[in-house]
Amino acid sequence: MNFEQKIDEILEKNMTEKSFKFWKAAKQKIPNIWSRPSSSSLKYHQDENGDVHSIGKHTWEMLYMCVKIWRLFNIKSKTEDGDVLLLAITLHDSFKYDIDPENHKHTTSKHDKIIGDMIKKGRGTFLKFLSEEKVEVLEEAVRYHSGRWSTDAGEDFNFKDYNPETFFVHMIDMLSTNNLIKIIEEK
Numbered sequence: 001m002n003f004e005q006k007i008d009e010i011l012e013k014n015m016t017e018k019s020f021k022f023w024k025a026a027k028q029k030i031p032n033i034w035s036r037p038s039s040s041s042l043k044y045h046q047d048e049n050g051d052v053h054s055i056g057k058h059t060w061e062m063l064y065m066c067v068k069i070w071r072l073f074n075i076k077s078k079t080e081d082g083d084v085l086l087l088a089i090t091l092h093d094s095f096k097y098d099i100d101p102e103n104h105k106h107t108t109s110k111h112d113k114i115i116g117d118m119i120k121k122g123r124g125t126f127l128k129f130l131s132e133e134k135v136e137v138l139e140e141a142v143r144y145h146s147g148r149w150s151t152d153a154g155e156d157f158n159f160k161d162y163n164p165e166t167f168f169v170h171m172i173d174m175l176s177t178n179n180l181i182k183i184i185e186e187k
Helices: 003-014 017-026 055-073 080-091 111-121 132-143 164-177
Strands: none
Touching: 003 017, 003 055, 003 080, 017 080, 055 080, 055 164, 080 132, 080 164, 111 132, 132 164
16 A cells, blocks of 8 residues: 555544645645655665655554654544644655755755745635634644744744644654654554
């Protein structure tokens, strides 16, 4: 099974029906970059063998970890809070090779700003299935998923000034990037 299918499975199992319906429509408009390396320089996202994970594997790892530990934060599946985290993780690297990936051999460091701006611009669409507060959290979580290295982060960037969900997505991203997530799939 490929990671795009695994992503869909974990989302369908854990998202509300409205959010999953949005995801199915949105993924038709998102560049299909799931099999591309999550690090075009091949310096990051390496496993023990030095192989670089695909964006699909990286995203799936993050989703897997998210649903395993979110109950620590009193978040449950099939809730708006859960949907925000799952969408933030699923969308965070969706434009890692820019808006037109066919013409970009390398990843863009501005992918966080691209998706953040798209969510801001498409706010009305998100308001059909998320509250205004949750749309703001979603936008912030993708915009600052790279932490202090985010495009829009200022010199005085500090996670204490942001929603906990933003830090949560950043930490899971860093754990996956540094090959610190170990998956033991249930049989």
